[in-house]
Amino acid sequence: MLALRKLAPTPGIALCDAPEPGAPGPGEVLLAIGAAGICGTDLHIADWTAGYEAMTAAMPVTLGHEFSGRVVAAGAGVSALAVGTRVVARPSVVCGVCASCRGGRSQDCMARTGMGVGCNGGFAAQVVAPAENCVAVPDGLDDALAALTEPMTVCAEAVDTAGVQPGDTVLVIGPGTIGQGIALFAQAAGAARVVIAGRDDAARLATLRALGFPDTVDTAGRSLSGALAAAGLPSRFDVVIEAAGVPALVPEALELLALRGVLTICGIHARPAMIDLTKLVRRHQQIRGSYRAPLETWPRVIAFLAADPQRMRLLISEAVPLADAVAAFARAKSRTASKIMLLP
Ligand SMILES: [Zn+2]
Ligand SMILES: [Zn+2]
Numbered sequence: 001m002l003a004l005r006k007l008a009p010t011p012g013i014a015l016c017d018a019p020e021p022g023a024p025g026p027g028e029v030l031l032a033i034g035a036a037g038i039c040g041t042d043l044h045i046a047d048w049t050a051g052y053e054a055m056t057a058a059m060p061v062t063l064g065h066e067f068s069g070r071v072v073a074a075g076a077g078v079s080a081l082a083v084g085t086r087v088v089a090r091p092s093v094v095c096g097v098c099a100s101c102r103g104g105r106s107q108d109c110m111a112r113t114g115m116g117v118g119c120n121g122g123f124a125a126q127v128v129a130p131a132e133n134c135v136a137v138p139d140g141l142d143d144a145l146a147a148l149t150e151p152m153t154v155c156a157e158a159v160d161t162a163g164v165q166p167g168d169t170v171l172v173i174g175p176g177t178i179g180q181g182i183a184l185f186a187q188a189a190g191a192a193r194v195v196i197a198g199r200d201d202a203a204r205l206a207t208l209r210a211l212g213f214p215d216t217v218d219t220a221g222r223s224l225s226g227a228l229a230a231a232g233l234p235s236r237f238d239v240v241i242e243a244a245g246v247p248a249l250v251p252e253a254l255e256l257l258a259l260r261g262v263l264t265i266c267g268i269h270a271r272p273a274m275i276d277l278t279k280l281v282r283r284h285q286q287i288r289g290s291y292r293a294p295l296e297t298w299p300r301v302i303a304f305l306a307a308d309p310q311r312m313r314l315l316i317s318e319a320v321p322l323a324d325a326v327a328a329f330a331r332a333k334s335r336t337a338s339k340i341m342l343l344p
Helices: 040-047 053-058 149-162 177-188 202-210 224-230 249-255 277-282 297-307 309-315 322-333
Strands: 002-006 014-017 028-038 067-074 086-089 126-130 134-136 169-173 193-198 216-218 237-242 257-265 286-289 316-321 339-343
Touching: 002 322, 014 322, 028 086, 028 322, 040 322, 067 126, 134 297, 149 177, 149 237, 149 257, 149 286, 149 297, 169 177, 169 249, 177 193, 177 202, 177 237, 177 297, 177 309, 193 202, 193 224, 202 216, 202 309, 216 224, 224 249, 237 249, 249 257, 297 309, 309 316, 316 322, 322 339
Parallel strands: 169 193, 169 237, 193 216, 237 257, 257 286, 316 339
Antiparallel strands: 002 014, 028 067, 028 126, 028 339, 067 086, 086 134
């Protein structure tokens, strides 16, 4: 079958012929992929930036960790998922035996493998997944919309971690899919105002305005505070959520944060950030990290997507055949597109 794979620990990806996964083992299901989204992580893996060395042992490996599909076969012991069920799959394959797993916190498993990173993922016609990772989706949510579930759980977790309260003024730094979803969940949590900042990012900021967030700023050629002032936007925020992965923005974000405010970091940063800890202490501010959501979040996010499919479709800039994946990766990297779905 055609698959988009990482073949070697060097820059590049390959659209090539991969073996079909075959029959699912005990506790597993075979999925026919409906749609799979290209994520910033995939772009990092394609470029082979630092931080993904651990996946070398899994190569050749099929990428794609944000996917939806349909159960075409179920292995022994799988009773909850009938053949034909449409699902999304949490990509974290957990060990089930470490202290976190045994304590009911499998999202913190120390021996996890990520589908589409450390084992085969969804940029192919078929994949095998643990049945316990699959969550059924309603008919009203088509394959491409359903494939937004994984990135949207990351966004819901960021807003939960930040503790956004009704009436809060929230600044989101980074207008990509994660920033877009954070804006949506912050609004759903009752934020009175959500401002989104990007740099040289006209297309994705336009997506946010189409989603109903008029307060966007582009910081190209100026500081974040300067861009906010020029647009007549607030200079203090109860919550700042960072989803850009730019270390230099962390001290700037703290300057914009209210006394006792919370800065939540979601971006993956290639370098450490320099912050003034004495200011942090005297302003009684907090910095929190947020990464993947527990499985309980998945049904809530599916319901959120299904509640307004027309609006959620704005998050998807295009859906193209898997055969066009290499060009689609180039467009995703250029930031002229938001989420691109590949259709195997
Ligand atoms: Zn992703
Ligand atoms: Zn574990």
